[in-house]
Structure formats: C-alpha cells, structure tokens
Amino acid sequence: TNPYFPYPNKGALCLGDWYWNQGAQKSRESFKQLIDIVGDSSFSPAVVAHTSWDAIDDQLGHNQFDGNQPEWLEEDRGWKCSSVTILVPFHNRAKDPGLKNYTVNGFYHCSLTLIICEAVTNPACVQHFHFVPYELQWQPAHRDHDVKVHGELFTSTAFLEAHQELQDSPQEPGCDLPRVVAALMFWSDSTQLAQFGSAKLWPLYVFFGNKSKYQRCQPSNHLCSHVAYFQVLPNKFRDFLTEHFRGKYPGDVLTTHCNREFFHEQWKILLDDDFIAAYKHGIVIICCDGINRQFYLQIFTYSADYPEKYGLSHPPLQHRLTSSDLLIPGF
Structure with missing residues (x-):
C-alpha cells in the first residue's frame, strides 16, 4: 500500500x-x-x-472529505461532537402535557482523561509538574516560628489534604504504583467574537494545579488546554415552547430552568464514565520519565462569571459530581 x-x-x-x-x-x-x-x-x-x-x-x-467538518475534529486530536438533549416539562394546560425531548447538535468537547494523558507524557508539559505537594514555609528573622506561605495550589492545605487522603486510602487490588492527584482548574466565560454582531463562543479551559501559576500564565508554555465549547439554547427554542403552549410564550421562568438543565447536560457529557473511573480508581499512565503512575483526577477550582456560578450551584450538577461516594473539592 x-x-x-x-x-x-x-x-x-x-x-x-x-x-x-x-x-x-x-x-x-x-x-x-x-x-x-x-x-x-x-x-x-x-x-x-x-x-x-x-x-x-x-x-x-473526488475524495470524501467533508468540508463542513472542522479539521480539529480528527480522531487523533481527541475532539468529539455530541448532541445534547434535555427534558422540557409541560403542565396539564399545555397542548400535549408531559416531558418532551429537545435536542441541540454541535457540542464540541475533548476527553478530560485524554488531556491528562497528553500532559504527563509530553516532556515539555511535564517539566516542573509536581507529582507530590509540599508545604512551603518562611522563617522571618524577627519571629521564632515559621510562617506558612500561600501562593501555589500544590502547596495549599486543600491539595495536601487531598494527597494525604489518597495515600491513606486502600490501593486498587494488585496495584502498588505511586498515586498522584491531578488537580484540575477550570476557567470559562462567554467571549464576544466581533465588535459588531452577536457572534460569540463559550470556551472551557483547564489547567493543572500541579504546575506553577508563574508557568501557567505564560502563553508560550502552552499549558492551557481547551476542553469544550458550551452551547446555549437557540432562538428557535422559544418557538418550540410557544408551539406547545398553544401559541403563547410561557415566560422566562421555564426558559431559565431549561437553560440551566442544558448547561448541566453538557457537563454530564464532559464528566463521562472514563472521568468518573479515573476519579474513583485512577488511571495508569507511563510518564515521560519512564515511571508508571496512577493519576486520580480531582476538580479543585472553577472560575466563572455569575450566571455560570448560579447554574453550577443547582443540585443536578452536584449530584453528578458527588454520585455515590464522590466528593470533589471546589464545588
């Protein structure tokens, strides 16, 4: 061939x-x-x-290339395009009462487990990656005791406690590999793409708190990973509601509820079974130094604007994050 x-x-x-x-x-x-x-x-x-x-x-x-498909959806780049479906409730005075499915296509996202695999197997990215946290202290000349220094996530109390809790927990059967907390730090905010018009994107980014903030803030280090591009309910969703309420718009309360549900459904896609398994049981990765380590994904921070924080505070996402014995710091 x-x-x-x-x-x-x-x-x-x-x-x-x-x-x-x-x-x-x-x-x-x-x-x-x-x-x-x-x-x-x-x-x-x-x-x-x-x-x-x-x-x-x-x-x-005459090839079969689909010019409408973004090139970054290629399989080896790890990007996927999913459909998002929510259940819209209609009361007994609606034309057809009950729960109705509403689907929106075009949710572009990347696997979180794939992102951590790429990070710790890339020699450039794994440089100065802190596999073990530590407590940083300073001893001033005028004091007789040390002062704890706050500044990095990998020296924080939250990280130290998460690491110690992991080390104290029972190991996976038949596994004695070093166990590492992979500290996920998310950022997202809707971005206007042009000075005129309504075109915008709602990207989600992730950093690893195992790296220094002084390295993360330098774009040339390429330590920021795109995770997803959130969708919002389209304008025609209003027509969908109006049609089922006999030509009358039901009001903003239902729309707000559906927007919140739509946001959570996208997060459910991101927090897939692979992520939950990596959180509970870890994921074994051969790092670029040749050492096998077992990484446990944990979400430490989520920086977002007020509407997103309001959506995140609603129970459905917390239930997904804390299903069974899961409890992720930062939510």
Missing part, C-alpha cells in the same frame, strides 16, 4: 503540498521551502517528471 497515495512518492507529495497549501502568492520563504523539497536526497526528478498531476488533482477533487 502506498502511504502517499494518490501521489507516487514522498517527493511528489511534498511538491503537491507546496503548490496547493503554501499560498497563491509565492514569497522568498516559499522559494526556500521549494529548494528544501527538490534538494532532499529522496527527491527523484525522473518520477516527478512522469507524474500525471491532472489525474492526481482529479482524484483529490
């Missing part, structure tokens, strides 16, 4: 990529890229000279 199909070899593939993807207007930098291609030892002018470029372009033009 030719891995470069429909191109005959690597040189032809690189040349085709240069022609189509390096811009319509060629620059000095583009010229240097061309020199690198034809100057490579594997480049064969004879093969390129006898390549049927029109036939290759025709094959590429």
